[in-house]
Amino acid sequence: MLHIDGITLHFGDRPLFDNISAMINPGERIGLVGPNGAGKSTLLKVIAGEQPVDEGKISMSNTATIGYLPQDGVDPDPGLTVFEEVEKAFEEILELRSKIDIIQKKLDTLDPESEHHKEALEEFGKIQHRLEHSGSYTLKTDIERILTGLGFRETDFNRSTTEFSGGWLMRIALAKLLLLNPTYLLLDEPTNHLDIESLQWIESFLKNYEGAVILVSHDRAFLDSVTNRTLSLRRGQLEDYAGNYSFYEKKYAEQKELLKKQYENQQKELKDTREFIDRFRYKATKAKQVQSRIKQLEKMELIELEDEQSEISFRFPSPQRSGQVVLTLLNLVKRYGDNTVFNGIDYEVERGDKIAVVGPNGAGKSTLIRILAGIEPITSGKREAGYNVTAGYFAQHQAEELNPANTALDEMKDAGTRESETRLRTILGCFLFTGDDVFKKVRVLSGGEKSRLALAKMLLNPGNFLIFDEPTNHLDMQSKGILKQALQQYEGTLMIVSHDRDFLDPIVNKTLEVQPGHIKTWLGNVSYYLDKKQEEDLSNLNRESGREKQRASDGNLSRKEQRRLEAEMRNALSKKVKPLRERLEKIEKGIESRENRKSEIESLMADTGFYDDPEKVKEVSLEYEQVKQELADHLNKWEDVAGRIEFIEEEWAAEHQGSG
Structure with a gap:
């Protein structure tokens, strides 16, 4: 059992945590939630022992272990392969194997009849026994199983870690943690760099994990699927809810409504009491009652409401109407050197389509949407845009095109839409730039902040064919909700690469599955696609036999x-x-x-x-x-x-x- 005991931590004058406590029991699946800036990542660091506190302590049994995956900062050894980097997590086993090798070499030099030889053999036996009980003999299989589940191909195992992007390096770090099997597994946004297949795999893995899991995520469907308890961090306090995110959200709304009614009743009582005091303050016959009411006011514990976040909404301007056929690919071939990504595919996008693009990483999703956006050249075939089509494209690298000398607000003004400053600041607020944040220089923004700013700027000039590559990776629940609502109301054509089912399902009406070398369209949202895909994979019965069965x-x-x-x-x-x-x-x-x-x-x-x-x-x-x-x-x-x-x-x- 892990005990969070009276943790207090101040950042400047602000108490980030104000004497918070909780018990984490073995086997629990806990979602750690709260508004942006509430301190979720900091609390994980406190539990992991990486962040000192002003008061309080974290305690657990001597045999318990903690594994922590941060959002960023993963720095593997560039001299190692993927397999070697993951294997490095098992230093004790590797050390024992090294000792075995040393003793074997030592035995070659010793007289078999000597006492030293006998001692070396005894030590050899002890180390061998420890290896047998350490999991050494299943280590290779376990590593391969975890890496495969996280989307690595067998051919990737012996590639250098330097060949992989930041998202894949995070997967390597996650693989090391999962294999170490810690008693308490702390995960900070583990799904940001996973494709939908890897996301399903890790959902299943975590639901069957023997230890306790505490995770921070803005993926509602992931939280609902994995967690059975929610800790809500708000205004320095930690509240406990006995259910997943949807359960928490419902209970929190009920509590909020109840508190609001209590506040209104108390305000009425305060008003009536003050009016009584003011009316009879100078009447001797009422002096006793007035004093009683004054004491009543002094003893009253005032109810405080949480600052209401203003109901921010964003609506796209109505785009120009395009032709019925927005874009057509005919016999498309795309190669990078000897690597053929697509070989003769046909695809058509129609006006009003809202399409989710899914599939394993490396299958060509980003390549395909760059081709659709007209920014990736094709090897052969045809890409034909329809009448009056204007595409808007968002990808993570767009953050690099921002002017480092500009403020966030300057960048929005540079979009040239002539929106008022008030409107621009409102839109920035949708993407977590509030108050003086709008005056921050781009050069001091984090990677996530730059990505959110690039997204906000792109939405000012959307066009009638919007194409997004993982737009939600750096958005919190509120920002995702605002973007989701805007995209639901968007009148143009839309394609989104994302693994966030809760975000996608209300928006899209088609799902484009991209697999190595081929594509397939499913006439439904992502949940529909996953259900049908599972049925297809499990049954292996063709459509004809299915019709005969019916x-x-x-x-x-x-x-x-x-x-x-x-x-x-x-x-x-x-x-x-x-x-x-x-x-x-x-x-x-x-x-x-x-x-x-x-x-x-x-x-x-x-x-x-x-x-x-x-x-x-x-x-x-x-x-x-x-x-x-x-x-x-x-x-x-x-x-x-x-x-x-x-x-x-x-x-x-x-x-x-x-x-x-």
Whole structure:
């Protein structure tokens, strides 16, 4: 159990935390929420021991461990590969392996009959025993499993960390944390650099994580899916809610409304009391009652309402009407050197389309939308813009085009829309630039602040075909809500690359899935796409067999036809699991051979004369380590493949129950 005990922390004269406390229990999934600037990231740093406090302490058991993923500042070793950088998290195991190597070399130089040789062998045995219980023999498999889940391909494992962007470096840091399996896992915006497939994977991982998870995120769907408790940080206080983000939001709104009514009642009582005092202050017959009312006022604990954030809204100006066909790609080919991203794809965007672009990182999403925006040259084929189409494009790199000498407000004025300064400041407020923030120079803004400013500026001249590449990465809940509402009301055509389902679902009516080498359109929002994609991946039944199944359930097939259909469906299932069963059989043979060899070596090592030959001891010990490593890898693979077969068969059985 982790105890946040009376934490107080001042930033200047402002108390960021005012004597806050909470208990974090094993296995809990906690969302840490609050308005921008409330101190969410700072609290994670306090828990992680990276931020000193004025008063209070963080306490937990001596055996508990903490893993912390910050929003930025990840700095891997440029001399290491991805696999080596992740493996570096297991310093104890690597150190034990190094000691084993040193002892083995030492044994080569010692007399087998000497006392030193005997001591070295004993130490070798102790270290080997520690390695067996440290997870050393499943380490390679575990690392590969986590890296694959986070979107890395097998070919990426041996690439240098210097070849990856900041988002991928954050994934490497996340992989190290997940593998260390800390008792308390602290994650600050872990989803910002994940694609939708990796996001689904980490959701599943965290829901099944053995330790406690505390996460800061502005992804409502992610919070709702993962968390079962919410800590709300506001005005220096920490409030506890026994549910996910939607539960918290509902309860907080109810509390806020109740407090507002209590405040109004108290204000009426104050007004009446003061009026009584003023009216009868100088009447001797009422002196006692007046004094009583004065004391009543002095004792009254005044209710304070939280400063209401003004209802900020942003609405796009009505764009010029484009032609019905906004943009067409015909037989499009795009290559970077020898790397073919797209080879002969066709695609058409129609006026009024609101399209979410999803798919794994590296599949070509950003390349495709840059082609659609007209800023990425194509290798061959055609890109044809429709009549009167004006595109507006937002990508993270646009922040680099801001003038460092300008203030945030100057940048907005430079957009040339002749909006009033009041209106420009209101729009900046939508994206977290409040008060004197609008006068900050661009050069002193953080990366996130620059990105938000670039987005605000782009929205002043939107055009009638808006294209966004991850617009929500640096927005809080309120800012995302404002942008979401504006895009829902936008009258033009829209494409958005994003993994934020809660943001996308009310906006889009189509989902464009981009996979390596091909694209596919789904006529629904992202949740619809994910549901249908899961059905497609699990069933492996083609559309025709699905239609036949439906006709059978309607009683339109004869018994003979039904038996044929049942046989076809069983064959489809068999075809789906056959390669997995063949793989399982191959793994089982590998397990059997390694178990046999392990037993042979253990029998050999049990022989009293075995240690008479130091060279043989070294050779056999090395083989023994290798066999155990391979056996552990095979057992992990068997568990994975067997689980997949079982899952597919259960899904098939549930789907086809009663279909005959």
